[in-house]
Amino acid sequence: DGETIAVFTKNQTNPFFQTVRVGADNMAKAMNAKTLQYIPTKPDSIPEQLSQIEDVVVKKPSAIVFTPVDYKAMVPGVEKINDAKIPVVNITDRSAGGKFLSFVGADDYSLGLETARFLLKTLGGKGNIVIIEGVKGSLTNVDRVRGFNDALKENPGAKLLASQPGNYQRLQALQVMENLMQSNSQIDGVLAANDAMAVGAIEALDGANRKAQVIGINGTKEAIDAIKSGKLLASGDYNGFYQGCIGTMMAIRALREQPVIGEIVLKPTVITKDNYQPFDTPLEQRTCPTFEEASKLSAK
Amino acid sequence: MREAAVVAQPNPLQRIPGVAIALAALIVLFGAIAPGFLTPANFSNVLVQSTILTMLALPMTLIIMSEGLDLSMGAVLTLTSLCVAIVSLSTKSMLLGLGAGVLVGAAFGTVNGWLVAILGIPPFVATLGTLGMAQGLSLIVSDGQSVVGIPHSVRDIYSATLLGIPVPIVLALVTYAAFHGLLYHTRFGSYVFALGGNREALRYAGLSPNKLLIAVYALGGTMAGVAGLLMTARMNSGHPTAGLGLEFDAIAAVAVGGTSFERGNGWLLGTLLGVLAVGVLRNGLNLISLPSSVQVASVGVLVIVALFLDGLRSRA
Amino acid sequence: MTDISKEALPLPRSFLSQDAIQLFYRLLAVLLICAVLAVLNDSFLSLGNILNVLRQASLTFFIASGLTLVVLTAGLDLSVGANVALSACIAGTVIHTTGSPVLGILTGLACGGIVGLLNGIMVTALRIPSFIATYGMLWVLNGLTYWYMAGETLHGFPAGFRQIGSGYLFGLPIPVYLLLVFLGIGTLFAQRTIWGQEIYAIGANPVAARLSGIPVARRLLLVYAVSGTMAGLASIIFLSRLNSAEADIGESLTLPAIAAVLIGGTSLFGGVGTVFGTFIGALILTLVLNGMNLLSVSANWQPLVTGIIVILAVWLDMKTRRRAQ
């Protein structure tokens, strides 16, 4: 008991990582361990996360739960952790290298695919669609957009008008949407690579008094509220809370020499107005899954 | 350029600057409260982490002494880091990669110098423009993706040791020695003082301030190229946002280190202390694991406090 | 040392002042960009798009207009973006907890103003160069915002409040009215009040200004406070327009605001520039992004194009000023 788990997340600005951190905290508390949060002061800064790893290696926590800010560029950092023989669990983005006890994440591709499918089904398989992408080159964005595109391919009746980046930023998505509405008089569906951009796009549509179906990804509180009020069609649940919980659970179990699961890829849930209730509770009140529940999740 | 009122200013070498006090205070503080802070391994950590910033802050000192500024350094470093990655990936040669990085860096530096010296565009504006260009080019050459799979020879630069000292530290020391020699013991160094202190004097001495300015900025770009190699080695990959914002850290280190923005008053050792102060602060805060938001604010507080201390002294 | 011969300004031969001539060139540039975009894309010239551009430019303008005053005094405020973020988050919280948009707006403006005032104090009382002081402030504000928001998003504001950012009045977006109002106030303040004159004098030579009896420290405090308050205003527009706020909204706002000021012809050396120029600067920046969206140019090119425009604008400005001799 009393292990310290160092939890690395990408930034302190994206609500998603807050859910990860709360999940990790909850699980650690439940298991009588404690967490130390490491977050780059500059959002998503590679050099800073590398430095933090180096500093943590000096400090020697019992184990590490790790989200790489960049899945390729952080490999040397992971190797440093490996060299220091600190057990490490990978969550969220799958690192391109290094040795991990376990990986807990969601499959961005199927998340994008499923959510986009839901939108296209709602539209009856046709209509004019725009994609608002996240940060170019980030793993999450690449896979989500690939999922969007594959869903579009399954529906030849739908037409992709434009695919422009909003860098996961609300304001940029809003402005991109405003500009796109100028050159496209009919937009039926918007596929946004995260919730903040989806909400930005909705604001743009509202401002122009136009209607379109919009989906986002992450299942943030804001998105749930928007789904409740009917503004947002759906949000693909990325399950940050579970990722934090299960990642921490695996780390602590490994320390206590209990069995761990090598890989848990959380199944995508498309949150819609029919199934949002379980997601509508405050983070702190949500409960982490048990090991049995977690192993069931991995079975899929 | 404004005629500054002639005020007698003590030589910065003859007083203990705010930055030295801040650094000492930080070391004492963290030594007392941060477990593991006073270990050789951790010192080596801090030093290694500071190398990339050192390589930017040293030429930045010269640029600021010339009454200039280079906002493009972080973006250029990003671009050169990508070039190192891409070229060494395709040629399997670390040296060719380094060459490409340095070449691109020098080219950007030269463009900066040209814009500032020949076109007479204020440095802030010129380098803000090239910042955008370098950032755009980084996105374009990488298409926003990380570049991975580069040869191990690149990575070894970061992890290897020489006589037990990590190679990045050796490189940084060599760079510091080179800059120290360059600024204080060569003709070029004297001319750098004159660039900020009195450009007319250079003209009357039959020297071309424009060429010198271009050289100073080119030096900055070249060092961004070298630092780009370190960055690539550190990440074992190239990434289109890796170095963004580093220029502000470099400027902050220079300012904290006591180089003034007017009249060519520069102090290289102060810059080094400034870099280390930032490094020690970040490292120490990580070790005592304060909330991350406190860490965010702390660098700002350091900058303000160090300059405030300097202000107190120069008034006393 | 000032080399007078090189910086020599011409004797205006006509009634047009230098600034007027520069503004004229800038308007020409705007028309040129518009013409090119109109040819390349049909929807560019639609009323909707023009209003769209104006509305988007307004946010940049609000931040940049206050910044213009700071730059006129030969200072810089790098903390404006972070200030917008903090003010938005605090104002948002106040609206949520009290349910009163008016109270929220007032807190947002006050928060921005206080941050600006603190910047002013660092610059005047502590005599830290503004560039460094506001860079330090940027991180302090980020830290505060991150801590305060703890990774959460504020969202969902009363409909009445939302009108400020997204409503229309007689067919025009409300931010456009605000833009016109503040453009007018800013121009009047800078050109037609004695404070404006004093600000120009401080920028041109702070030592001489002080010895001419201008209360330099008080004016600088005023300028930084105004800049901060304008950031507060921008935060309100942001909140009501996006219906939400999170900790990282400021990051992408600072550099465009500075770029708008510079493209608008305000000199970093102080004493030269106009608020109207800044408006045109904001307009040019927005037009270019709008055009790139309309033409579906990859966003990878955006920083590159913006960079080139900044350099080009300042270079042309200097060129035309010199030729006017």
Place this chain on the structure above:
Amino acid sequence: MSETAVTPLLELRSISKSFPGVKALDDVSFALYPGEVHMLLGENGAGKSSLMKVLCGAYQADAGEFFHKGEKVEITSTADAQQLGIAVIFQEFSLVPYLDIAQNIFLGREPKGRIPGTIDRRKILADAKRLLDTIGFDIDPSVVVNTLGVAQQQMVEIAKAISQNARILVMDEPTAALSDRETELLFALIARLKADGVSIVYISHRMAEVFALGDRITVLRDGRRIDGVKPADVTPDQLVRMMVGRNVDMTYPRNFADKPGEVLLEVKGLTAPSGISDINIEVRRGEIVGLCGLVGSGRTEVARAIFGADPVASGEIVFDGKPISGEPDVASRRGIALIPESRKSEGLALLRSVGDNLVVSALRKLFPSGLFDPRRGQRTADGLIRQLRIATPSARQTVGLLSGGNQQKVVIGKWLAAGAKLFIFDEPTRGIDVGAKSEIFALIDRLVAEGAAALMISSEQVEICHVCDRAYVMREGRVAGHLTRNELTEENIVRLGMHHA
């Protein structure tokens, strides 16, 4: 030395040079002979500095020819001029503040060290020391220039010029910032250089120097050469008439008030960290009170402390019956004006227009509502330009382009507009021609006659003696004595001001 026998070392023929709105030089010819000290005289804005800038290649002449030892040459750059052995000591120095004396002297010509690119430190110091010795300047050449006083910097300038083997040395108002003792040093040096065959062009507004140093005199007026004469052949009055084209009374007539008015300024026990202590001064309406002493005796500090520009440690300043403290804006609102000694850096916004500079202190008075009316500002400025006879094409001219005297008038003008009651002049006539000087004194006289008062700092004791009702003499940061109108002689000033005389 006979002019016909010797060819001029350097000759300029029919030089013309125009700037927008001004013809700075109009068909000026000028000949310089070996080993002579050639005085260049003229009112402010007569074109002296411009002519010298053309001579040294800093400005390009619009028309005209150059001859060196009788041969036609081109001077299109400073390098050309250096080639011909021309060196200039400008009104503003060309030293690099954070380099040491040796590096400054040999900038661009450093002795090479063993490693390429480096400087032979030992040699550069030794060379500099030798050079400084030859001009009698005893200082360590490794001292950083930034820590030197004005006079010392000037000596470094001269050493630098000499190190370039200059055969022609141009000095533009070299004594403007020097004390008497430093001036004597400089004169001795000039004599030595002259003996070595160096030709010197010397620009000055001080009549005494013209006669003490000059071998020949060239007078410029409005950009034209008026005459060339020898000092022996003219009287000061004649020279002045040539310079200004009319008779100027050089005795600065004053209407001394029979009995001074009420006390306007009272300084009691003023002590300031800037280095002055226990200053007691009183200035009454209708008076011009002198504040004299050696350079460095703290006169400027007294002025700045009264005006609120420097912090005050203790003591009291009572103005117009009420105590005053705070920043300059308080003093200026109460009616105190400071005309600082360095007009370029402290008095003017050089890149702004004449009009902007003229109204800047009067904004609150002219526009009590806070709303600025450019037309009213313009009218005020035009009025002042006429009243003070400021030579400028218009109120829109950039003030940095005016000549020194006219710049000084702008600084005074801005306080006239503000309606100041007490004028503190710090070296008001530094670098100002005789015509402008008497105009400025007439102006001061009129101001005090109308009930204002003046406190005047000047290093030119003649001026103090001529125009002041009485004077305080300072020594080492304290008031060493007070001289009434009758006691006010140069002798007394020097006696009181000297260290432990």
